Amino acid sequence: MNKRVEPVYLEDKLQEIRADGHLKYRSKSLPTWCPGCGYFSMADGLTVALNRLGLDNRNVVTVSGIGCASRFPFFVNTYGFHTLHGRVLPVATGIKIGNDALTVIAVGGDGDAFAIGGGHIPHAARRNVDMTYLVFDNGIYGLTKGQTSPTSALGFKTSSTPYENGDAPLNPMMMLLSYGASWVGQAYAGKPHHLTDMITAAIAHKGFSFLRILSPCVTFDKTDNTYKNLSMMVRDLPDGHDGTDMMAAMALAMQDGHPALGVFFQAERPTLAEVMQTSIDRAQQASAT
Amino acid sequence: MNKSGTDIQFAICGSAGDGTIASGDIVKRAAAAVGFHVIAFDVYPPEIRGFGKCISRIRVSAEQAYSLKEKTDVFISLNDSHAIPHVGEVRDFGAVIYDDRSIAPIREGAHITAHIRPAQIPYGLPIRQISEQATNAARSRNIVVLGYMAGLLKLPSRPFREVIAAKFATKPQAVIDANIRAFDAGLEAGRKVFRLDDVDVGTVPDHGGSEAVMMTGNGAIVRGFLEAGIQSYFGYPITPATSIMERLAVEMPKQGGKFLQTEDEISAIAATIGAGFAGSRAATATSGPGLALMTEMLGLGVMAEVPSVVVVSQRGGPSTGLPTKTEQSDLNLAVFGGSGDAQRIVIAPTNVEGCYRCAGMAFEIAETYQTPVIVLIDLYLSNRYETVFPSHENTFAPKPRKVPELAEGEPYKRFAFTESHISPRALPGDAGMVHTVTGLEHNELGRPGDGDHMRMNAKRHEKLISATRYPGLTVAKRFGDAGKVDVGILGWGSTFGEILEAMFEAQDAGISCSAMKAVMLSPLPVDELRAFFDDCRTVLVPELNYEGQFANLVSGALGRPVVRLNRTVATPMPVADILAEVKRLAAEADSPERIPATAGVGS
Ligand SMILES: Cc1ncc(C[n+]2csc(CCOP(=O)(O)OP(=O)(O)O)c2C)c(N)n1
Ligand code: SF4
Ligand SMILES: [Mg+2]
Numbered sequence: 001m002n003k004r005v006e007p008v009y010l011e012d013k014l015q016e017i018r019a020d021g022h023l024k025y026r027s028k029s030l031p032t033w034c035p036g037c038g039y040f041s042m043a044d045g046l047t048v049a050l051n052r053l054g055l056d057n058r059n060v061v062t063v064s065g066i067g068c069a070s071r072f073p074f075f076v077n078t079y080g081f082h083t084l085h086g087r088v089l090p091v092a093t094g095i096k097i098g099n100d101a102l103t104v105i106a107v108g109g110d111g112d113a114f115a116i117g118g119g120h121i122p123h124a125a126r127r128n129v130d131m132t133y134l135v136f137d138n139g140i141y142g143l144t145k146g147q148t149s150p151t152s153a154l155g156f157k158t159s160s161t162p163y164e165n166g167d168a169p170l171n172p173m174m175m176l177l178s179y180g181a182s183w184v185g186q187a188y189a190g191k192p193h194h195l196t197d198m199i200t201a202a203i204a205h206k207g208f209s210f211l212r213i214l215s216p217c218v219t220f221d222k223t224d225n226t227y228k229n230l231s232m233m234v235r236d237l238p239d240g241h242d243g244t245d246m247m248a249a250m251a252l253a254m255q256d257g258h259p260a261l262g263v264f265f266q267a268e269r270p271t272l273a274e275v276m277q278t279s280i281d282r283a284q285q286a287s288a289t
Numbered sequence: 290m291n292k293s294g295t296d297i298q299f300a301i302c303g304s305a306g307d308g309t310i311a312s313g314d315i316v317k318r319a320a321a322a323v324g325f326h327v328i329a330f331d332v333y334p335p336e337i338r339g340f341g342k343c344i345s346r347i348r349v350s351a352e353q354a355y356s357l358k359e360k361t362d363v364f365i366s367l368n369d370s371h372a373i374p375h376v377g378e379v380r381d382f383g384a385v386i387y388d389d390r391s392i393a394p395i396r397e398g399a400h401i402t403a404h405i406r407p408a409q410i411p412y413g414l415p416i417r418q419i420s421e422q423a424t425n426a427a428r429s430r431n432i433v434v435l436g437y438m439a440g441l442l443k444l445p446s447r448p449f450r451e452v453i454a455a456k457f458a459t460k461p462q463a464v465i466d467a468n469i470r471a472f473d474a475g476l477e478a479g480r481k482v483f484r485l486d487d488v489d490v491g492t493v494p495d496h497g498g499s500e501a502v503m504m505t506g507n508g509a510i511v512r513g514f515l516e517a518g519i520q521s522y523f524g525y526p527i528t529p530a531t532s533i534m535e536r537l538a539v540e541m542p543k544q545g546g547k548f549l550q551t552e553d554e555i556s557a558i559a560a561t562i563g564a565g566f567a568g569s570r571a572a573t574a575t576s577g578p579g580l581a582l583m584t585e586m587l588g589l590g591v592m593a594e595v596p597s598v599v600v601v602s603q604r605g606g607p608s609t610g611l612p613t614k615t616e617q618s619d620l621n622l623a624v625f626g627g628s629g630d631a632q633r634i635v636i637a638p639t640n641v642e643g644c645y646r647c648a649g650m651a652f653e654i655a656e657t658y659q660t661p662v663i664v665l666i667d668l669y670l671s672n673r674y675e676t677v678f679p680s681h682e683n684t685f686a687p688k689p690r691k692v693p694e695l696a697e698g699e700p701y702k703r704f705a706f707t708e709s710h711i712s713p714r715a716l717p718g719d720a721g722m723v724h725t726v727t728g729l730e731h732n733e734l735g736r737p738g739d740g741d742h743m744r745m746n747a748k749r750h751e752k753l754i755s756a757t758r759y760p761g762l763t764v765a766k767r768f769g770d771a772g773k774v775d776v777g778i779l780g781w782g783s784t785f786g787e788i789l790e791a792m793f794e795a796q797d798a799g800i801s802c803s804a805m806k807a808v809m810l811s812p813l814p815v816d817e818l819r820a821f822f823d824d825c826r827t828v829l830v831p832e833l834n835y836e837g838q839f840a841n842l843v844s845g846a847l848g849r850p851v852v853r854l855n856r857t858v859a860t861p862m863p864v865a866d867i868l869a870e871v872k873r874l875a876a877e878a879d880s881p882e883r884i885p886a887t888a889g890v891g892s
Binding site for chain 1: 520521523539542543545546547548549551552553555556557559560561562563564565566567568569571585586589593716717718719720721722723724725726727728729736737
């Protein structure tokens with residue numbers, strides 16, 4: 001107990017942070033999120049991941065819907081498109097089809113993803129559009145000041161569920177697995193190093209990668225998805241989890257009360273661009289003969 | 290059209306499964322192959338299966354006609370119960386061709402002969418029997434009648450044989466032979482009867498070597514898109530726009546284009562705008578219900594200043610409405626749909642050739658003004674056939690892009706205020722110009738903020754004004770008498786064909802009359818419109834909607850009264866209705882005490 005912890009001084013760290021190079025992926029705008037919001041970890045995580053992957057920022061597009069999470073593109077120094085509530089995936093799909101050389105990263109909150117935008121997820125996943133979808137899941141509507149969301153727990157009291165939420169929450173991990181996403185993983189804003197590794201792996205994956213990031217809304221949720229609760233709930237992937245085994249991934253996803261952190265499932269299959277190229281080849285062969 | 294030379298209208302009526310539409314198709318292709326102008330419109334039953342009524346109407350002329358005629362010259366019945374209600378559309382001394390050997394006993398009055406008027410000329414022949422004799426099957430009745438008609442009118446038979454052979458080219462040779470036999474058997478029968486010399490085929494016009502291409506409005510849209518080098522297309526099936534996506538699905542990959550059927554119209558326009566943001570020539574096509582879903586995204590396209598092209602083919606509404614019938618009731622949605630002040634460009638071609646030109650130019654206009662461009666047509670234009678004599682140089686291909694230039698150390702302003710109100714656009718991939726666009730109000734850099742809202746709103750509106758003078762695009766055009774006239778007819782979209790026909794007839798009746806078509810509906814070409822109003826004593830606005838959506842738009846913009854003529858009869862506007870209204874207005878103009886024009890809805 002009386003072991004002394006050596007203090008770390010920011011000035012000493014600064015040199016290290018600057019030298020590392022990821023700051024060039026931060027935009028000049030400072031995040032407008034509330035102090036303590038889980039989303040800060042995502043901004044850090046993505047910039048470090050882009051730096052690690054050595055991607056040129058002019059070839060990266062960050063696309064988002066509407067919500068606190070969706071403010072994200074303004075805080076990273078890449079091309080960005082802040083679109084409409086729920087429509088990040090179709091816009092991102094269009095961007096990728098429009099220019100396949102771009103690295104496309106889609107971002108949104110849980111309401112943006114699973115409520116208003118819920119109809120688009122299966123299609124981006126089944127088409128295996130080569131992009132990364134980061135869902136910042138705080139189980140609440142942050143931007144509109146604290147209403148219930150499709151991932152809010154039963155019994156959660158919010159401004160729109162004053163007598164407790166009675167709608168069973170969705171299970172995003174099971175959904176994405178059954179939609180056919182070729183990379184499905186989970187991370188937690190309270191474990192930023194793991195989160196950064198997961199974002200890096202998700203971007204590196206060829207095909208549609210879905211990363212759910214559990215994150216507290218410190219302003220509108222004082223009872224459920226708090227750092228304290230989430231830190232107690234999350235757990236590591238079980239030893240020897242086989243990321244190619246859909247049954248194992250589903251079993252893991254079913255235990256959403258104790259969210260496991262890591263890559264649940266990963267597969268390789270043709271991307272939308274490859275499928276389209278096949279059509280182009282067939283059409284051109286047919287018209288040549 | 291002017292009354293010189295050939296002008297024959299054919300109509301073939303039968304039930305689904307009789308080969309009605311196929312036989313009409315052969316007539317129009319044969320006529321076009323010879324070099325005539327063709328305009329044609331088929332009416333289908335809404336059901337896919339069953340024995341609903343089909344009518345194929347084809348007008349063949351030496352000069353370009355603008356609409357179908359009220360009266361048909363040669364009418365063929367392949368099914369009497371469907372044909373009987375239409376016998377009345379045959380003109381005096383026109384021909385009615387029918388089967389005179391019924392295979393079943395017929396109720397009193399159920400035979401077509403009971404409905405042919407004395408002035409009409411009946412031509413009965415044993416259609417089924419001839420078909421069975423020629424091909425051992427009754428299936429070629431629709432070809433037998435074509436042969437008969439060719440014989441009756443002394444039409445050259447070679448083009449028919451060629452078109453029949455081409456139509457069945459993918460079938461075994463025996464099928465082609467059987468159909469040619471059916472045609473020849475009909476031809477022989479037709480040559481035996483006395484010639485119908487009241488219908489004059491006349492001579493083939495000279496087109497200076499240019500070859501006729503038969504196209505529907507939707508086909509013309511596709512051709513325009515392909516010539517413009519369309520790179521991405523996103524769509525969701527809906528009548529009457531579906532054939533655009535189906536044709537593009539076949540043709541785009543041949544030129545390396547990317548085609549995707551999306552999960553709904555919201556994603557179709559979202560992906561179109563996404564691809565446009567990435568610098569791709571992208572488009573989508575839909576009908577009114579799909580456009581209703583797209584309006585929020587169109588607002589984003591306006592706000593984020595991203596080019597996109599949306600073809601909208603209207604059908605009867607509201608809601609699911611009349612999916613297989615034409616109407617012009619989505620003008621308000623196209624021009625105004627969405628939240629906020631979201632001015633966009635809307636162009637509405639009036640004929641098939643116009644569909645081709647508007648679709649071809651839409652990308653460049655969208656790129657120039659960095660905003661959505663809606664090409665607004667309707668079912669009548671989507672599905673009707675016209676002969677187009679396309680020019681051979683492709684003027685729609687993209688011109689080289691200008692990458693914005695930045696002075697050293699200067700930040701890139703995506704939404705910079707400029708004299709033209711258009712800001713130089715960088716694309717993802719361009720170095721040194723990384724930026725984020727947003728549907729939130731923003732400053733010149735694209736950063737969210739309300740401070741510049743008034744100026745930005747002005748920028749988004751003002752930049753479009755010059756679109757009404759876009760080089761090579763007809764935004765409005767006047768026809769008929771020059772100078773001051775008693776009656777001006779102002780129209781838009783497919784209805785303008787009927788308007789022109791009515792205008793010619795009114796002129797023949799001695800009425801001083803001219804017509805103007807408005808092609809650009811947003812922004813409105815107010816100078817041209819005002820000049821027209823200045824010259825016309827009364828302006829009549831015929832359109833296929835209940836209240837007069839274009840009438841409201843124009844009279845609101847100009848502050849001038851108009852006389853409305855509205856029909857929602859699920860068919861194109863009857864020329865006779867327009868003519869009657871023109872005559873009424875001309876009579877009022879003549880009378881010393883002018884009766885105020887009735888401004889109410891359709892009488
Ligand atoms: C069409 C439309 N409906 C509603 C809204 C209002 N709105 C903005 S963000 C939001 C919910 C945000 O919640 P979430 O997606 O979970 O993101 P968070 O703010 O929690 O990060 C809503 C309902 C909108 N902008 N557009
Ligand atoms: S409201 Fe909640 S989600 Fe939004 S920034 Fe604040 S803490 Fe984060
Ligand atoms: Mg949320």
